[in-house]
Amino acid sequence: MTLLRINGLGLEIHGTPILRDVSLEVARGGITGVIGESGSGKSLTAYSVMQLLPEGSAPRGEVLLDGRDIALLDEAALCRMRGNDVSMIFQEPMTALNPVRTIGDQVAETILIHAPRTSRRAARRRAAETLERVGLPGDQFPLSRYPHEMSGGQRQRVVIAMAIALRPKLLIADEPTTALDVTTQAQILDLLKGLVAEDGMGLMMITHDLAVVSDMADDIVIMKSGEVVEQGPARQIFGAMTHPYSRALMEASGHVPERAGAAADAPLLEVRDVIRDYPMARRHVLGPSRMFRAVDRVSFNLAKGESLGLVGESGCGKSTLTRAILGLDPIQGGEIRLGGEVVTAGHSVSREQRRKMQVVFQDPYGSFNPRHRVGRLVCEPFHLFDRQPRSDERDTALANALESVGLKADDANKYIHEFSGGQRQRIAIARALIIRPELIILDEAVSALDVSIRAQILDLLADLGDRFGLSYLFISHDLSVVRSITDRVMVMKSGRIVEAGETAQVFDTPAHAYTRSLIAAAPRLPDHAAAT
Amino acid sequence: MLRYTLRRLVSLIIALAVASVVIFVAVEIVPGDPAAYMLGINARPDTVAALQAELGLDLPVHERYLAWVGGLVQGDFGTSYTYRTPIADIIGERLWVSLPLALYALILSTLIAFPAGILAATRRGSVADMLVMGITQLGVAIPNFWFAMLMVLVFAINLRWFSAGGFAGWEHGIAPGLKSLTLPAIALALPQASILARVMRSALLDTLSEDFIRTARAKGLTRRQTLWRHALRNALIPVLTIIGLQFSFLLAGAIIIENVFFLPGLGRLVFQAISQRDLIVVESVVMLLVFAVIIVNFAVDLAYAAVDPRLRRS
Numbered sequence: 001m002t003l004l005r006i007n008g009l010g011l012e013i014h015g016t017p018i019l020r021d022v023s024l025e026v027a028r029g030g031i032t033g034v035i036g037e038s039g040s041g042k043s044l045t046a047y048s049v050m051q052l053l054p055e056g057s058a059p060r061g062e063v064l065l066d067g068r069d070i071a072l073l074d075e076a077a078l079c080r081m082r083g084n085d086v087s088m089i090f091q092e093p094m095t096a097l098n099p100v101r102t103i104g105d106q107v108a109e110t111i112l113i114h115a116p117r118t119s120r121r122a123a124r125r126r127a128a129e130t131l132e133r134v135g136l137p138g139d140q141f142p143l144s145r146y147p148h149e150m151s152g153g154q155r156q157r158v159v160i161a162m163a164i165a166l167r168p169k170l171l172i173a174d175e176p177t178t179a180l181d182v183t184t185q186a187q188i189l190d191l192l193k194g195l196v197a198e199d200g201m202g203l204m205m206i207t208h209d210l211a212v213v214s215d216m217a218d219d220i221v222i223m224k225s226g227e228v229v230e231q232g233p234a235r236q237i238f239g240a241m242t243h244p245y246s247r248a249l250m251e252a253s254g255h256v257p258e259r260a261g262a263a264a265d266a267p268l269l270e271v272r273d274v275i276r277d278y279p280m281a282r283r284h285v286l287g288p289s290r291m292f293r294a295v296d297r298v299s300f301n302l303a304k305g306e307s308l309g310l311v312g313e314s315g316c317g318k319s320t321l322t323r324a325i326l327g328l329d330p331i332q333g334g335e336i337r338l339g340g341e342v343v344t345a346g347h348s349v350s351r352e353q354r355r356k357m358q359v360v361f362q363d364p365y366g367s368f369n370p371r372h373r374v375g376r377l378v379c380e381p382f383h384l385f386d387r388q389p390r391s392d393e394r395d396t397a398l399a400n401a402l403e404s405v406g407l408k409a410d411d412a413n414k415y416i417h418e419f420s421g422g423q424r425q426r427i428a429i430a431r432a433l434i435i436r437p438e439l440i441i442l443d444e445a446v447s448a449l450d451v452s453i454r455a456q457i458l459d460l461l462a463d464l465g466d467r468f469g470l471s472y473l474f475i476s477h478d479l480s481v482v483r484s485i486t487d488r489v490m491v492m493k494s495g496r497i498v499e500a501g502e503t504a505q506v507f508d509t510p511a512h513a514y515t516r517s518l519i520a521a522a523p524r525l526p527d528h529a530a531a532t
Numbered sequence: 533m534l535r536y537t538l539r540r541l542v543s544l545i546i547a548l549a550v551a552s553v554v555i556f557v558a559v560e561i562v563p564g565d566p567a568a569y570m571l572g573i574n575a576r577p578d579t580v581a582a583l584q585a586e587l588g589l590d591l592p593v594h595e596r597y598l599a600w601v602g603g604l605v606q607g608d609f610g611t612s613y614t615y616r617t618p619i620a621d622i623i624g625e626r627l628w629v630s631l632p633l634a635l636y637a638l639i640l641s642t643l644i645a646f647p648a649g650i651l652a653a654t655r656r657g658s659v660a661d662m663l664v665m666g667i668t669q670l671g672v673a674i675p676n677f678w679f680a681m682l683m684v685l686v687f688a689i690n691l692r693w694f695s696a697g698g699f700a701g702w703e704h705g706i707a708p709g710l711k712s713l714t715l716p717a718i719a720l721a722l723p724q725a726s727i728l729a730r731v732m733r734s735a736l737l738d739t740l741s742e743d744f745i746r747t748a749r750a751k752g753l754t755r756r757q758t759l760w761r762h763a764l765r766n767a768l769i770p771v772l773t774i775i776g777l778q779f780s781f782l783l784a785g786a787i788i789i790e791n792v793f794f795l796p797g798l799g800r801l802v803f804q805a806i807s808q809r810d811l812i813v814v815e816s817v818v819m820l821l822v823f824a825v826i827i828v829n830f831a832v833d834l835a836y837a838a839v840d841p842r843l844r845r846s
Contacts (some may be wrong), residue, residue, distance in 0.1 A: 052749055075754070083752030090750075095743035098762050100840055109761070110751045124637060146841045 009061040033213030036223035037450035087163035091175035093156035104143020155186035181313040186521035211523035255455035257462035276414040296495035309486035345492030358432035362444035364424035375412030422453035630797035634782035637720035644725040649732025671726025680719035696795035735767040776832035780825035
């Protein structure tokens with residue numbers, strides 16, 4: 001039975017067409033997965049159902065909830081509908097909650113807003129019940145907790161509790177697990193599936209990741225550039241994709257770049273028993289200082305031309321280890337050698353050493369100064385040379401770097417906002433490449449990218465690695481990416497390397513229980529589909 | 533919360549100690565001998581020396597510092613060189629003008645700025661927003677002494693609603709005292725209100741674009757409910773910072789306005805004391821102002837923690 005029917009939905013924002021003729025359905029008690037890359041219009045489709053569109057929006061078409069057209073409701077009726085009949089959960093649990101109000105308040109608010117005659121006590125009791133339902137029992141997570149006292153996964157549970165407190169008919173989840181670790185993601189997906197089954201809700205699950213919805217959705221809708229390109233029952237869609245875009249998306253999700261992978265034996269980076277301690281807040285003003293061990297006696301080698309993966313969940317110490325290797329933070333024990341020379345933190349890192357390693361970060365938007373031209377941004381590492389290159393040398397190096405990452409030499413005159421996320425990540429790689437380093441550290445470098453862009457960047461990295469004999473230290477929480485591009489992989493947990501070995505071996509026969517749980521939690525595409 | 537308060541208290545005491553040393557040293561190196569100044573240019577050296585001994589100016593520097601700080605702690609600010617009366621009395625008298633004036637101006641400025649800032653932020657781009665932005669631009673730009681004189685011209689000289697200056701005192705009741713502080717308070721409040729309204733507007737706009745506002749709307753809250761229940765308290769942090777700075781400024785920075793309106797406040801006291809080389813008065817008043825600023829900042833720090841639970845832990 002149909003709960004939500006979107007019929008010929010169109011949307012223009014300030015005259016720019018965003019959605020064209022989108023039609024889809026969500027059944028009562030059913031899960032519809034809406035899949036698309038950034039800019040496909042999947043989130044705005046969801047906001048059209050909530051009628052929470054940005055200013056300047058001009059929607060057309062019908063959005064029927066239980067046969068009633070939402071587009072015809074006035075604001076007061078919409079406010080009654082939101083949170084009561086239709087609820088929504090969001091991508092970023094870290095910012096989705098009001099930081100200055102307790103979780104109990106925020107969950108109870110949903111109840112109080114829609115049933116003003118409920119007593120505060122009754123609302124709080126119901127809030128406690130709902131939090132318990134989403135896996136936050138009151139003895140561990142009292143209503144008086146503030147959001148900052150909880151992890152990302154726990155906060156997402158609070159957001160879910162707010163959304164389901166009144167048992168809505170339709171729940172819209174907009175990339176609810178994208179910002180979470182794999183194991184947390186698996187738990188949240190299980191929770192959503194359970195809630196849908198118990199309450200008979202309809203769930204509209206928006207995601208860029210085919211694997212996430214592959215084993216939970218009844219129906220799949222694939223969107224591209226504001227249009228639905230393909231839709232149907234999940235089994236059918238994964239069995240026989242008809243639209244070329246759907247196929248491309250599927251292939252990109254499981255893409256494995258071709259690499260020659262000829263690693264020499266000589267170690268480029270040697271990490272021996274590295275320890276990194278952080279001072280923590282004292283318990284009392286005059287109490288003893290306490291230390292938090294973020295990296296605990298980590299040792300490994302990275303050979304020239306090798307690609308080494310480092311996987312682990314957020315907070316496991318992988319970024320701290322990266323900072324130590326880059327010589328940005330001092331270490332409290334052990335030794336890091338790059339090309340045989342010891343890396344020490346601070347100004348004592350020689351320029352020569354710094355020239356040998358470069359880093360590419362996750363966020364292609366935040367890691368560039370928006371007021372500099374691309375040419376200047378890419379040439380930044382040149383200050384590591386004792387002799388500054390002549391301007392013609394510089395221009396040649398700049399043009400080569402940009403062309404080797406698939407951009408044009410005259411892109412150097414543009415500003416960073418003129419580029420898409422994927423192009424920016426290419427520019428970040430060009431910036432790392434321009435001084436021909438031996439080691440590039442990729443810190444979640446493809447995590448923020450759409451699958452098709454990610455496939456291109458992985459190909460680019462594989463190709464550059466082969467051409468220039470680069471070594472990669474590839475840090476990611478995304479197991480499928482690490483599997484596709486590394487020779488060896490290390491699994492990190494609570495500051496320690498719990499397992500290390502050949503990538504294929506670690507993934508196929510994981511020895512450590514934690515590795516097994518990580519691999520089990522990672523969403524997978526159905527086998528019969530990946531083959532097509 | 534207790535730990536947070538204790539930590540703030542410790543830093544408050546350190547700040548006060550440092551400030552006292554800086555003020556003492558600064559006044560020490562100012563040229564001009566108070567004794568010589570008081571006796572005039574024809575005074576005989578032995579008379580000057582005798583006066584110096586009487587005032588305690590012949591003692592070693594560290595002894596004078598300790599005597600001064602020791603007195604301050606007990607509420608004894610010493611005796612004014614020129615007035616020959618206890619400084620505590622003079623300051624106390626002046627404080628009864630300056631403190632109410634600063635509070636009055638601050639309340640006015642907040643009462644104007646909050647509604648204006650909220651209106652401008654919630655109706656961004658509307659006529660109301662443009663009006664608020666235009667008027668506050670003017671308010672920041674116009675010097676307050678000029679505005680004060682304009683008000684005197686209109687409300688005191690032409691309309692005769694207020695007196696042109698002077699202070700009625702509190703002994704005839706609150707109303708006459710407040711009345712004589714009204715024009716000065718408005719003159720002081722205008723630029724402050726303009727700055728505060730703009731800060732309020734931008735802080736609120738930032739908050740309104742946060743993710744949790746969208747969450748609140750998705751729960752079914754109306755725009756108005758979202759504003760009052762979720763946006764305002766989050767927008768208060770930068771606003772509190774500015775209010776704290778403004779109060780300190782109003783207390784210490786009313787020198788010109790006090791002169792325009794002939795108000796016997798602290799600002800005028802400092803002004804006179806400097807020109808008469810009454811260094812001990814200068815020291816004491818400056819120390820008092822520094823004390824007030826530090827206390828206000830302490831209060832603002834506590835207010836931050838009250839508004840934002842994330843700060844209570846640090």
